[in-house]
Amino acid sequence: MRERLVGLIGNVVAEVNERRDEKIPTENLLDVSLYGDAGVFDSMHLVNFLTLVEEAIEDEFDVEISLTSEKAVSRRVSPFSRVSRLIEFIEEEMNENAETTAA
Amino acid sequence: MSDELDRRDAPDRRDELAERFARLGDRPAVIDKGRTHSYGDLAHAIRTTADRLRERGVAPHEAVVLNADFSFGSIATLLALYLNRNVVVPLVAFTEGALRTVNDSCAPRHLVKVADDGSELVVEPMAAADPGAQAGTEPGAATPEAYRPLVEAGAAGLVLLSSGSTGAPKAILHNLDTLVAEKAGSGDRVGSRTTNILMFLLFDHIGGINSLLGVFKVNGTAVLPARRTPEEICALIEEHGIRLLPTSPTFLNLILIGDYHRKHDLSSLRMISYGTEPMPEELLRRLHTALPRARLLQTFGTSETGISATTSESSESTYFRISDENVRYRIVDGELQLKSRTQFMGYLNYPDDSLTEDGWFRTGDLVEEKEDGFLKVKGRAKEVINVGGEKVLPLELESILLGSPLIDDCVVYGRPNSITGQSVCVDVKPSGPMTRAEARRHVREFLEGKVEPFKLPAKVNLVEELRVSERFKKQRIRA
Incomplete structure (x- = not known):
């Protein structure tokens, strides 16, 4: 699962990079900070990026999750501080989604 | 008593x-x-x-x-x-x-x-x-x-x-x-030839009531449709030599997309009046090309104030003037306010908060006014999308996107998120086969350079049909 998510986010970053002058580094993807002091996105581009990730997840796993929810934003450790944390958040959301669907 | x-x-x-x-x-x-x-x-x-x-x-x-x-x-x-x-x-x-x-x-x-x-x-x-x-x-x-x-x-x-x-x-x-x-006048405007007017707008809608009273004003003939499909409406226009068709931009686009204007002879149409929602400029251009003999008139009205008599700057212009002696207008903070003799008496189930203290009706429509008094509707105030404080008007984007040969129709709306408040989304009805990734790329490329970057849609959905209300308006407000 984790590997598929890393690959999926890598693809989205590649798509975003096509239109960026200042490319987002892809070699240490998990350590890339998305938003904040060292973040690669401003708030608007962050939303666009997360929307692309949501779509990719929907296409690949056929699950709809929100990465821009109040829950995502209000976490003590922000899922947007590093790609690895975003992946953790996605996994949690997908698990929760699976449980709700099963129940 | x-x-x-x-x-x-x-x-x-x-x-x-x-x-x-x-x-x-x-x-x-x-x-x-x-x-x-x-x-x-x-x-x-x-x-x-x-x-x-x-x-x-x-x-x-x-x-x-x-x-x-x-x-x-x-x-x-x-x-x-x-x-x-x-x-x-x-x-x-x-x-x-x-x-x-x-x-x-x-x-x-x-x-x-x-x-x-x-x-x-x-x-x-x-x-x-x-x-x-x-x-x-x-x-x-x-x-x-x-x-x-x-x-x-x-x-x-x-x-x-x-x-x-x-x-x-x-x-x-x-x-x-x-x-x-x-609205029904005294009937002294009688020509020898009767004017056939199609009752496209609904019987329980201010536009429909206005169309009907407009028929009586000229002692004309109301032609009633059995169904309001593009096919049926165009067939009726041909069969009865309809001269006036009051309708909505969304419905006119359905006629063009389905090529019904080529399948039926619509040359009797002298005037098409469009209202109930703003007209995208690109669609107006397409319409004028497809039906060059018909004058295209923007009507303006609300259920609360009635329909005002208007004059369009031209058949290719979405600028119009309110040329109705019964109606006065003013623009406050970009919003059009009206006072008319056919103003409603009040809501039976809501407070009259759409009226200002001095009795003007707040239409909720954002307009711009040129120096010569011509107005243009830019969109509904409540449909404005707020992306982190930047304002986006759906009509501006829709109007540009309709210029793409790959897009039959589209609707732009805001989607809430907890980061920027809202983000811009567009549902696209493509003119041919297209994947979501292709649509996203096309929308972005088509808009880039034409609008500010914050207006570029974050999300692009492909749809087979757009959500259209029973009154043939695009639905932009989502539950």
């Missing part, structure tokens, strides 16, 4: 209308399902229906629900209720929500249904919501406070339900005497 009775004996404009129709004799008034009914027939039907209503206990100033779409019978019944000074609540679709609103706010006494040709009339009692106002009590005894000014003026009323995209529909009360006097 005696005062009211006195007035009933006085000569009445209401009777003048039926009188005028009677004098027009064989002139065609209504074409309904291929059958032509003359003005003489209509005058007769109005009078006999008014008699039948009275016989069945429908007293003046009682609220009556008229459950019907446009038909010869429903038109005659509407005017009979006007003759009888009732408060008419026309309802095309008798949905649970509409019924609840009517019961809760309109104090209805009777439900009337009528055969399309007017031959049969069914009058059923309706339980009034007000416990003190049960059906069968003395007429006028429990007239709701809101109807009091109508009773005092000896006037008929009209209640229109707004299509409310959120919450319960608003019940909007009009003075029907005023509407008829302003």
Whole structure:
């Protein structure tokens, strides 16, 4: 699962990079900070990026999750501080989604 | 009460209308399902229906629900209720929500249904919501406070339900005497040739009522559609040589997309008036190319103020002027405000917070005004998308995207998120096969350089059909 998510986010970053002058580094993807002091996105581009990730997840796993929810934003450790944390958040959301669907 | 009775004996404009129709004799008034009914027939039907209503206990100033779409019978019944000074609540679709609103706010006494040709009339009692106002009590005894000014003026009323995209529909009360006097005219504008006008807009909508009264103003002929599909409407235009088609931009686009303007001869059309929602400039350009002989006129109006007479700058321009001596306008913080003689009397179920303290109606439409007084609708205030403080108007993007040969139609709306408040989304109906990734790329490339970066949609969805309301408006507000 984790590997598929890393690959999926890598693809989205590649798509975003096509239109960026200042490319987002892809070699240490998990350590890339998305938003904040060292973040690669401003708030608007962050939303666009997360929307692309949501779509990719929907296409690949056929699950709809929100990465821009109040829950995502209000976490003590922000899922947007590093790609690895975003992946953790996605996994949690997908698990929760699976449980709700099963129940 | 005696005062009211006195007035009933006085000569009445209401009777003048039926009188005028009677004098027009064989002139065609209504074409309904291929059958032509003359003005003489209509005058007769109005009078006999008014008699039948009275016989069945429908007293003046009682609220009556008229459950019907446009038909010869429903038109005659509407005017009979006007003759009888009732408060008419026309309802095309008798949905649970509409019924609840009517019961809760309109104090209805009777439900009337009528055969399309007017031959049969069914009058059923309706339980009034007000416990003190049960059906069968003395007429006028429990007239709701809101109807009091109508009773005092000896006037008929009209209640229109707004299509409310959120919450319960608003019940909007009009003075029907005023509407008829302003919009149906005196009938002195009679040409030898009758003008056929298509009743595309709905019977329970201000646009539909306005179209109907507009027919009477020119002693024209109302052609009634059985179904409001592009195919049926275009076939009717060809069959009856329709000269005026009042409709909406969304419906006009459906005609173009389906190529119905090529399958039918629409050359009789002298004027297409479009309203109810803003017109994307690109669509207007396409329309003018497809139907060069028809003048394209932007109408402007609201359920609350009635439809204003307008002049478009040209058939290719979405700028228009309000050229109606009964209507004054002003622009406050970008929003158009109106004051008209056909202004509504109030909402029966909502506070009048859409009125300013000095009695102007806030339309909720954002407009810009040129130096020469021409106006342009930029969108609805409540449809503005706020992306982290930056404002995006859906119409601007839709208008540009319609210029793409790969896009048949689209609708832009805001999607809430907890980071920037909202983000821009677009549902695209492509003209051919396309994947979501291709659509996203195309939308971005098509808009880049034409709009500021914050307006670029974050999300692009492919859809087979756009969400269109029963009144042929695009739906941008999502639940």
